[in-house]
Amino acid sequence: MKYFLYWGCSLEGTGANFLVSLKPSCEALGMEFEEIEDWNCCGASVSYAGANDLAIKVLNARNLAIAEAHAGYDIVAPCSSCYIQMIKVNHEIQEDPQLLREVNECLAEGGLSYKGGIKVRHIQDVLYNDIGVDRIRERVVKPLHGLKVAGYVGCQSVRPYGEYDSVNKPVVQDRLIEALGAKAVPFPKKIQCCGSGIFLPEMDYCMKLVKNILEDALNHGADLISTVCPMCAMNLEMYQDRINDAYGTHFDVPIVYLTQLMAVAFGMDLKKDAALNYNVIPPEGVLQAAIG
Amino acid sequence: MENKVNYDPSFAEEVFRNVDAGDEIKMCMNCGVCAGSCPLREHMDYPPRQIFALIRAGKREEVLGSQSIMLCTSCYTCAVKCPRSIPVIDVMHGLAHYALKQGYVPRKDTAAFGGEFWKQVYRLGRIDEKDLPRRVFFSGGLIEGVRAMLNFMDIGIKLMLHRRMKLLPERKIKGIQSLRKMLDKAERLGKGGAIA
Numbered sequence: 001m002k003y004f005l006y007w008g009c010s011l012e013g014t015g016a017n018f019l020v021s022l023k024p025s026c027e028a029l030g031m032e033f034e035e036i037e038d039w040n041c042c043g044a045s046v047s048y049a050g051a052n053d054l055a056i057k058v059l060n061a062r063n064l065a066i067a068e069a070h071a072g073y074d075i076v077a078p079c080s081s082c083y084i085q086m087i088k089v090n091h092e093i094q095e096d097p098q099l100l101r102e103v104n105e106c107l108a109e110g111g112l113s114y115k116g117g118i119k120v121r122h123i124q125d126v127l128y129n130d131i132g133v134d135r136i137r138e139r140v141v142k143p144l145h146g147l148k149v150a151g152y153v154g155c156q157s158v159r160p161y162g163e164y165d166s167v168n169k170p171v172v173q174d175r176l177i178e179a180l181g182a183k184a185v186p187f188p189k190k191i192q193c194c195g196s197g198i199f200l201p202e203m204d205y206c207m208k209l210v211k212n213i214l215e216d217a218l219n220h221g222a223d224l225i226s227t228v229c230p231m232c233a234m235n236l237e238m239y240q241d242r243i244n245d246a247y248g249t250h251f252d253v254p255i256v257y258l259t260q261l262m263a264v265a266f267g268m269d270l271k272k273d274a275a276l277n278y279n280v281i282p283p284e285g286v287l288q289a290a291i292g
Numbered sequence: 293m294e295n296k297v298n299y300d301p302s303f304a305e306e307v308f309r310n311v312d313a314g315d316e317i318k319m320c321m322n323c324g325v326c327a328g329s330c331p332l333r334e335h336m337d338y339p340p341r342q343i344f345a346l347i348r349a350g351k352r353e354e355v356l357g358s359q360s361i362m363l364c365t366s367c368y369t370c371a372v373k374c375p376r377s378i379p380v381i382d383v384m385h386g387l388a389h390y391a392l393k394q395g396y397v398p399r400k401d402t403a404a405f406g407g408e409f410w411k412q413v414y415r416l417g418r419i420d421e422k423d424l425p426r427r428v429f430f431s432g433g434l435i436e437g438v439r440a441m442l443n444f445m446d447i448g449i450k451l452m453l454h455r456r457m458k459l460l461p462e463r464k465i466k467g468i469q470s471l472r473k474m475l476d477k478a479e480r481l482g483k484g485g486a487i488a
Contacts, residue, residue: 012458053312193369
């Protein structure tokens with residue numbers, strides 16, 4: 001199956017391990033990806049400090065319009081922020097023809113138009129509903145036996161629309177983790193916010209959010225935490241030292257992308273495909289122990 | 293008995309008219325579920341429920357001068373939990389945008405971060421993850437910038453060593469000129485208007 005992959009700005013930088021591991025692991029399941037030509041940033045969650053709501057919508061509609069004019073495949077957005085920004089414009093346009101007119105009036109300035117015909121999907125949605133856990137399980141050659149994973153869903157990958165999973169009790173990531181042979185530990189804080197895009201400017205407040213999430217995962221026996229969002233990964237992994245200094249804790253928990261776990265379980269190269277060397281807190285130890 | 297409480301509706305009307313998603317608060321029944329569900333509620337001077345009540349009470353200064361309108365992590369919990377389906381997050385973002393436009397600075401660092409973020413989107417069409425923090429750090433002056441750079445150097449080095457920092461500067465997208473025209477139009481046409 002063919003998709004547009006809209007990986008966004010972070011997956012070329014701080015979230016590079018997501019993109020590097022996503023391509024081979026998903027392609028091994030028969031997915032084919034195309035880039036949206038000359039795509040632009042989604043505006044993420046903080047652009048309101050510079051732009052009004054319509055401008056942020058038009059920014060996203062440009063990508064949708066380019067995708068629609070080309071092949072019209074579903075867009076897969078691995079970054080939760082990109083996903084929510086795009087799917088939000090789509091939903092609001094569907095509910096409000098006046099908004100669609102306004103968006104198109106702006107797009108026309110650059111010779112584009114959008115009819116609303118593109119579907120925006122999260123990577124978890126596609127893995128769970130298009131590929132399915134059975135096909136994922138069949139592809140596993142090195143099951144992650146005994147590995148206890150806390151599947152951190154975060155916010156924007158399921159909220160607010162709940163397109164493919166429950167907004168209150170999401171299960172999709174856990175089912176995908178289990179398909180890889182690992183154990184998904186119960187983890188009530190899996191939908192608690194990590195601070196997202198304002199972690200950096202509001203670090204004094206947001207560190208406690210991350211502390212609570214890490215603590216909850218460890219209290220439930222997790223060896224590592226998996227995520228599907230570059231902001232979650234950044235916030236959960238990179239600030240553990242600072243949190244330890246601030247709260248007297250001893251966190252040293254590896255944070256991996258779900259697609260990294262897939263690449264490992266599919267028997268792929270731990271560096272080239274699973275990108276484990278991109279992680280600052282090394283996950284190799286627990287993963288090697290699981291695959292033997 | 294004579295009603296002594298005289299609410300001034302002019303600020304509420306101003307919000308309905310000029311703030312993106314501002315008219316959504318008409319549906320608010322002040323139940324407080326948004327406040328209870330917010331991850332940063334303990335740091336808010338007025339949680340969303342109170343902000344909405346203050347708007348109805350005509351308390352312009354309290355609302356636009358509030359810090360909480362810019363403490364939104366965009367987690368969408370409030371939007372999901374609201375029994376009246378108010379997109380609380382959109383209202384908070386709209387209010388923060390409007391406050392900045394009126395010359396208020398609800399949260400200094402987040403305002404600088406978000407402002408620089410948008411400038412970069414407008415300039416390049418994409419975000420340069422090395423350049424953005426540098427600009428944010430130095431937006432408060434040279435000394436503050438150097439201090440912030442030193443403070444975050446460890447994280448930058450770790451990211452670089454683990455191949456998670458693009459070394460080359462981000463280039464403009466090919467269609468940047470036409471993107472800017474679209475955004476300029478949206479800034480003129482959109483309810484929230486443009487920040488000077």
